[in-house]
Every structure is written in structure tokens, then in C-alpha cells.
Amino acid sequence: MNKLLSISKYEYKIQIKRIAGWILLLAVFISSMVDCLPTAANMARIEFLSDIHYYVRRVFSFDGLILLFGMMFLMAGRLVSDRKTGCRDLFMATPIGKGSYIGGKSLGNFLYVLTLMYSLLFAALVGFAFFSQTETSIMNYISAIFEVSIYIVIPASFFIVASSVMLPEIIDIRLFYLVYSILFLVNTFSSDTGTATPCYIFTHGDLAKLIWQHPKSPTIYAGSAAINLLFMLSVGMAAIVLVSTKRKFWRAD
Amino acid sequence: MKYEWKIIGINPVWISALLTGTFLIICETGGENLHWGYLGLEVIFPFYMAVVIGELCKIRTDPMFDVISAQGKSLFQWILRRFALLFCFVSIFAVIGIAGVTLLKSNISVFDLLLTFLPTAFFLSSISTFVSVLTSAPHIPTMITGVIWLFSIMSVSLLRFAPVQYIYLFVRFAGINSPLWIANKSLLLIIGLAIWAGIYMICKKRSWGK
Numbered sequence: 001m002n003k004l005l006s007i008s009k010y011e012y013k014i015q016i017k018r019i020a021g022w023i024l025l026l027a028v029f030i031s032s033m034v035d036c037l038p039t040a041a042n043m044a045r046i047e048f049l050s051d052i053h054y055y056v057r058r059v060f061s062f063d064g065l066i067l068l069f070g071m072m073f074l075m076a077g078r079l080v081s082d083r084k085t086g087c088r089d090l091f092m093a094t095p096i097g098k099g100s101y102i103g104g105k106s107l108g109n110f111l112y113v114l115t116l117m118y119s120l121l122f123a124a125l126v127g128f129a130f131f132s133q134t135e136t137s138i139m140n141y142i143s144a145i146f147e148v149s150i151y152i153v154i155p156a157s158f159f160i161v162a163s164s165v166m167l168p169e170i171i172d173i174r175l176f177y178l179v180y181s182i183l184f185l186v187n188t189f190s191s192d193t194g195t196a197t198p199c200y201i202f203t204h205g206d207l208a209k210l211i212w213q214h215p216k217s218p219t220i221y222a223g224s225a226a227i228n229l230l231f232m233l234s235v236g237m238a239a240i241v242l243v244s245t246k247r248k249f250w251r252a253d
Numbered sequence: 254m255k256y257e258w259k260i261i262g263i264n265p266v267w268i269s270a271l272l273t274g275t276f277l278i279i280c281e282t283g284g285e286n287l288h289w290g291y292l293g294l295e296v297i298f299p300f301y302m303a304v305v306i307g308e309l310c311k312i313r314t315d316p317m318f319d320v321i322s323a324q325g326k327s328l329f330q331w332i333l334r335r336f337a338l339l340f341c342f343v344s345i346f347a348v349i350g351i352a353g354v355t356l357l358k359s360n361i362s363v364f365d366l367l368l369t370f371l372p373t374a375f376f377l378s379s380i381s382t383f384v385s386v387l388t389s390a391p392h393i394p395t396m397i398t399g400v401i402w403l404f405s406i407m408s409v410s411l412l413r414f415a416p417v418q419y420i421y422l423f424v425r426f427a428g429i430n431s432p433l434w435i436a437n438k439s440l441l442l443i444i445g446l447a448i449w450a451g452i453y454m455i456c457k458k459r460s461w462g463k
Contacts, residue, residue, distance in 0.1 A: 020393055024400065031404070062407055069403050073396035081391070172264045177304050177395060178272060181402075182297065188407050 003096050007104025008111065015074070015112040024070040025116050029123050032063035036124070037131045050134045052125075052141060053212040056148045059124045061204035064152065067120060068113070068160050068203075069184050075109045075164040077173055079243070098250035102166075102243060109165050113157040121148065147211045151225075155232040156202050162236030166243045193217060196224035199231035257338050261309055269346040272301060277353040290354045290361045291369060291426040298350060299374035299422075300402045302343045307381040307395035310335050314391050322459060329456040336382055340374070347374070369425045372438040372445070376422070377402065379445040386452050420444075 015021065036042065036058050038049040048054040082088040091101055125141060167176050183200060190201045194217030197205040206224040213220060243249060276297065280289040312318065312332055325331055351366045377398050384394035405422040412418055412427055421427065422441070424434045 018390075020390065020396065024396075027400070066400060066403055066407070070396050070400045073392045073399060076392060172268060174265065174304055174308055175268045175271075177308075177399075178268065178301060181300060181304070181399065184403060185296070185406065188403065 003100040004103045004107065007096070007101060008107035011078070011105055011108025012111050015109060016115065018074060021071065021074055021112070021116055024067060024074075025119055028063045028067045028070075029120060031066070032059045032120070032124055033127055035062065037127050038133065039131055043133075048212075050132055051212065052128060052132075052136050052144045053147065055128055056121065056124065056144045057152075057204070057208055057211040059120070060148055060152045061208060064117065064120065064156075065184065065187060065203045067116060068156060069181075071113055071116065072160050072164045072180060073177070075113075075161060076176060077168050078105055078109060078165050079169045080173065083169075092251045098244065101250070102240065105165055106162060106240060110157060110161045113161050114153070117153045117157055121145065121153070144211070151207050151210050152203055155207070155229055158236045159202060159232035162239045166239035169243050169249070170239075170246065194219055196221040197228070199224075199227045202228060202232055254334070254338060257335060261339070261342075265305060265309065265342070269301075269305075269343060272297075273346045273350050273353070276350055277357065280354055281357050288426065290351075290358060290366055291423075293350055293354065294347065294366045294370040295373055295423050295426045296402075296406065298343070298347045298370060299377050300399070302340065302347075302374040303377035303381045303398040303402070304395055305343050306336060306339050306378040307385065307398055308392075310339050310378075310382055310385060312382070312385040313387075313389035314385070318389075327456075328459070329453050332382065332386070332452065332456065336378070340378060344371075344374070368435075368438060372441040373422055376441040376445045379448040383448045383452055386455050 036049060036055060038055065043049055046058075049058075079088075082091070088101075125145070128136075129141075163180065164176070187201055187203060190197060190204060192204070192209075192214050199205075205228045206221045207228040209220055210225055276289075276293045280293065283289060310332075312335075315321070321331060322328055347370055348367075351363055351370065354366065355361050355363050380401065381394040381398045384397050388394070402422070409423075409427050412421055412424075412429070418424065418429055418433055419437050419440055421429075421437065424437045429437070
């Protein structure tokens with residue numbers, strides 16, 4: 001367990017020092033402020049912005065999606081680069097096990113993504129607190145944070161981290177980029193409708209509707225939301241299992 | 254060129270063939286709600302071009318970069334050749350895609366789709382190359398191009414501002430008609446050429462950032 005935590009600590013340190021991630025966060029934050037802050041101009045465009053649940057859902061359905069997309073490139077190939085630079089051979093020369101290595105890499109990157117996602121969330125909430133004309137109770141802030149964490153931030157981050165760290169070890173990285181970019185593209189095309197959305201819509205599908213529901217489409221499809229959640233968790237788990245069971249990935253114990 | 258082919262390897266060939274084949278199957282079976290020609294040739298293939306160039310047109314990330322930079326005859330020519338090879342390579346598959354779409358959907362012309370594809374692909378891949386010249390960190394060119402690409406798709410609503418219509422990447426897919434889209438694509442070409450002028454200046458000065 002200590003070895004897993006040590007690997008994750010160093011992985012986190014490497015990732016958090018990368019300036020590209022912070023520049024991306026800044027760009028996404030500016031975009032979210034321009035689009036979502038409940039200013040008079042934005043309120044004239046979107047009437048629901050004064051509702052904190054709608055606000056966080058909008059920030060994460062659009063700007064959070066872009067942040068995740070950018071981070072996918074920053075995490076892709078973390079295992080592949082270790083192989084190419086010979087770092088994995090060094091790891092294998094020590095008593096570190098395969099589970100600790102894979103777990104440490106996954107956990108380090110997961111914490112890295114959560115750091116940036118929650119930085120965006122808290123910066124967005126500070127912006128909301130400053131610009132909102134309506135009074136919002138502390139409980140509403142807490143429930144918005146809780147809901148966006150459960151329904152978007154944690155499952156979507158796990159899905160992207162597990163996929164982008166693990167899958168390039170199995171398939172060509174350009175194919176991975178292509179497939180996942182098309183998946184993100186499909187997510188951007190989905191619109192807020194009253195019908196059940198397919199499982200691959202992961203930031204503004206039925207799962208995200210549990211945070212805020214459009215008044216014109218009041219039906220919530222719990223089954224569809226559960227399948228969305230299951231899709232993200234199972235694809236993430238499958239990616240980890242695929243690498244764990246890959247032959248020649250680690251030394252023969 | 255022979256050595257460049259060796260570096261590229263076989264994987265991009267089958268990935269490109271897979272993309273083209275899948276695109277044509279979806280185009281045939283996907284119904285009429287979407288304009289598949291514009292979606293494929295303005296949105297997906299240009300981004301694929303940028304991914305291929307971002308990942309394979311290695312400049313600062315090339316392990317031999319320092320040697321080539323110090324002793325090569327012309328660094329710019331080396332970059333341009335590498336870029337041109339990959340651009341032509343992906344364009345061949347895009348042209349196959351265009352031919353397939355025009356056969357499947359009778360209301361689209363080859364020339365129209367070519368004019369839609371080439372400037373967008375040139376613009377995105379030029380950004381990818383420019384970033385490859387600026388940074389030695391792997392995957393950053395693809396990331397930057399990818400974020401621009403996704404942001405553009407998600408910000409269709411910005412087309413309500415008239416100036417945005419001239420620089421928006423996917424005007425044809427967004428349904429902007431002639432002559433505005435021709436001005437838009439011309440502007441993308443000009444910006445792409447300006448980016449190449451920037452690459453030339455950087456190569457001439459050999460001023461590499463960290």
C-alpha cells in the first residue's frame with residue numbers, strides 16, 4: 001500500500017507541475033465566466049443562471065467537458081512514456097508489484113484531475129457568489145457541490161483518467177485520441193431533451209439531469225442515469241483490468 | 254521521404270482506413286438529420302489531420318532535433334517536408350471519403366467538400382506544427398488543437414456575432430451559406446499561411462523556448 005501511495009504521490013507531483021494543465025484551467029475558467037456568470041447580460045440570454053444547480057451543471061457540461069478533454073491528452077501515454085524512457089524497467093528492478101504501479105499511476109492522475117476540476121468548481125462558485133443577484137443559502141451551495149461531484153466530477157474524471165492512462169498501452173495512441181475525440185464530439189451534440197439519453201452522454205445526459213432539470217422536460221429517467229454511470233465506471237474498470245491482465249506488461253513474478 | 258515513411262510506420266495507414274471506412278458506413282446508415290459530408294470533412298477529418306501531424310510531425314520532440322537543428326541544411330525545409338508528407342497522406346484518405354460521400358449522397362459536389370476540408374485541415378494542422386516548434390513536451394500540440402476544435406464545436410452560438418462568422422472553423426456544418434463561407438475559408442488559409450511565416454521566422458532565428 002505504501003508503494004502504491006508513493007508512486008501516486010510522485011505521479012501527482014509530476015502532473016501538477018505541468019504548466020499546460022494550469023493554462024488549460026485558466027482558459028476554461030475564463031470561458032465559463034464569460035458564458036455562465038449570472039451578470040445582467042448573461043441573465044438576459046439564459047434565465048436560469050441565478051439557480052446555482054443550473055449554474056454548476058452548465059459550467060461542467062460545457063467548460064468541464066473541455067477541461068476533461070484537454071486533460072485526456074495530458075494523461076494519455078503516462079504508461080507508454082514510462083516504457084519508452086525505461087522508467088518501467090527501473091520500477092521492475094525494485095520490489096514494486098504490478099498492482100502498486102498501475103494503482104499508483106491511476107490514483108496520482110485521478111487526484112490530479114480532481115484538483116483541476118475542483119479548482120474550476122470553486123472558482124466558478126466564487127464568481128457566482130460575487131455576481132448573483134438572488135440570495136443563495138449555504139445549504140444550496142453545499143448541495144450543488146455534492147450533486148455535481150457525485151453525478152459529473154467523480155465518475156467522468158474516473159472514466160477519463162482510467163481510459164487515457166491505460167488504453168494507449170493497449171491500442172495506438174492516435175486511435176485512442178480519435179475514438180475518444182468522437183465520443184466527446186457526440187457529447188457536445190447532445191441536447192437537453194425530455195427523452196432518455198444514451199449511455200455515452202457523460203456530462204449532460206440523464207445523470208447530469210439529476211443536478212438540474214429543465215422545466216420543459218420534467219421527466220427524469222433514473223434507469224438511463226444509472227446506465228450512464230455504469231458506462232463510465234465499467235469502461236474505466238475495464239481499461240484498468242485490460243492493462244493488468246496484459247502479458248509482458250510487467251516482469252514474471 | 255523514404256526514412257520519414259519508416260518513422261511513420263504502418264499504424265496510421267490502418268487507422269486512417271478504419272476512420273474512412275467507418276465514416277462511410279455511418280454516412281450510409283446514419284439517416285438524413287445530419288449533413289454527414291460537412292460533419293466528416295469539416296469536423297472529423299481536419300481534426301484527425303491535426304492529431305496525425307501533432308503526434309507524427311515531431312519537431313522539438315524528435316530525439317534527433319538538436320542534431321538536425323545544429324547541422325541540418327534547412328530546418329524549415331525539414332519541417333515543411335515532414336508536414337507535407339503527412340498532410341498528403343491524410344488527404345488521400347479524406348479524398349476517398351469525399352468520393353464515397355458524393356457517391357452515397359447525390360446532392361454534394363466533390364469540389365464543394367474539397368474546399369470545405371482543405372482550409373480547415375490546413376489551419377488546424379498548421380497550429381499543431383507551430384506548437385510543435387514552440388514546445389518540446391509531447392502531446393501538447395494535439396491538446397491545444399483539440400481544445401480549439403472542441404471549443405469551436407461547442408460555441409456555435411457565438412455565430413450570432415457577425416465577425417465570428419469569418420473565423421469560425423465549422424461554418425459549413427453550422428449552415429452558413431455562400432459567399433460568407435468562402436470568405437471564412439479564405440481567411441483560414443491566410444491565417445494558416447501566416448502561422449507558417451511564423452514557423453519560418455522561428456526556424457531562421459533558431460530561438461527555441463524551454
